[in-house]
């Protein structure tokens with residue numbers, strides 16, 4: 366049992382804050398090196414007459430592990446979206462302790478920046494390496510069916526396994542801390558179980574005898590082994606082996622398992638140049654590199670939390686945008702005075718960048734079927750001071766184009782897709798996608814291409830793009846479209862992006878392994894006069 370301090374004086378002077386008061390009464394238990402403190406907090410947001418609910422502070426438990434375990438549960442149980450990067454600061458830890466309190470029944474000390482970095486690393490890594498970790502866990506639990514394990518116990522084991530095997534953290538500290546967490550959050554027996562399994566793992570790792578599969582046998586067996594070793598679903602391994610060959614497929618999986626780097630775009634619409642951004646990053650001591658391809662972009666590997674806290678995103682001075690997305694905007698080539706239709710626009714990354722190119726003259730019509738995402742686009746356009754050249758249109762593109770639709774010289778269709786090019790950033794996506802999704806997506810992409818094409822004036826341009834590296838969503842969709850629409854032809858993209866990104870057919874393709882960017886695709890199609 367950990368030491369418990371109960372503090373019983375309701376706070377009245379600072380109604381919005383959770384307060385620890387050191388007045389009485391105290392109740393101490395036997396252990397001396399730990400502190401469980403009940404904190405009294407308001408439940409109805411500051412009313413003087415509020416009820417007071419005691420909250421336990423458990424200072425034995427490392428905050429990053431408690432927060433990671435709870436966040437992983439929320440993600441796995443569908444209560445949260447694994448968006449580890451939230452520009453509005455939700456991912457900064459401010460909301461996390463409430464979830465910990467409600468799920469585990471106690472709070473830990475607040476997260477500092479180091480803890481926040483660890484949470485990001487552990488949650489992202491544990492999700493990415495899930496298949497690999499689960500293979501080890503079930504091997505060490507005598508091939509027990511881990512799907513029947515208590516969800517919280519499983520998450521604690523995954524965290525411990527990840528910390529020991531992939532983060533090379535000091536193993537006995539990891540064992541001890543995860544045992545403490547299991548004991549406090551579940552029961553002493555769960556702590557004993559975690560202790561036994563993690564200790565077994567430490568020995569196997571030290572002896573280099575981890576029970577891992579060998580890549581041998583027929584294609585299917587090899588795919589299964591690779592799927593475990595590099596922690597991807599078997600269907601993705603088989604697909605990439607078919608399209609890229611085994612060696613490239615392995616390189617891509619290795620890339621997807623590395624902590625991703627990010628690009629930032631300076632918002633010139635707000636008079637904030639890349640030089641200004643660089644000055645800010647220097648002041649914040651965030652290491653960065655200038656983009657080789659785009660004037661408004663810089664790359665960072667670490668420091669995103671620092672930038673969030675500094676308020677650069679909240680002020681609309683810059684945003685997180687991958688250069689691969691920026692290059693798609695280069696292919697649209699927006700010019701002041703033009704009218705552009707962005708057919709699947711939300712949450713608006715490309716809309717906003719296109720709008721910034723217009724220098725206040727012209728219009729981007731941002732169409733999307735999802736009203737919530739479109740609302741975010743509208744708010745961000747205001748924040749970025751491009752709302753004067755952005756009009757949102759809430760509609761299903763396929764019905765919007767019935768009758769006599771608006772005709773434009775430039776139309777961008779950034780289609781819904783598998784996202785197989787962005788698996789390094791979207792840690793959970795590989796587990797959520799299914800092979801069956803591909804057929805549905807391809808059908809939707811064809812329908813949206815047909816609809817988008819009706820918006821293009823004779824002589825106008827249709828850019829079709831995805832954040833996928835799958836030829837069936839990319840080249841094949843364009844080929845099928847051109848068969849249905851003889852009035853369109855390919856306009857090679859070599860005038861708009863560096864040659865390294867241009868495919869033999871004249872399309873744009875970014876390759877994560879080759880370009881260290883997200884994987885994406887675009888085709889520029891021109892309607893004959």
Ligand SMILES: C[S@@+](CC[C@H](N)C(=O)[O-])C[C@H]1O[C@@H](n2cnc3c(N)ncnc32)[C@H](O)[C@@H]1O
Pocket residue numbers: 690708709710711712713714715716732733734735738760761762763779780781782
């Ligand atoms: C890949 S995302 C677009 C990302 C966006 N272009 C950006 O750069 O931020 C695809 C979007 O297509 C929208 N969408 C899906 N089906 C649609 C439809 N039938 N009509 C209009 N929008 C649709 C989704 O709501 C989603 O926001």
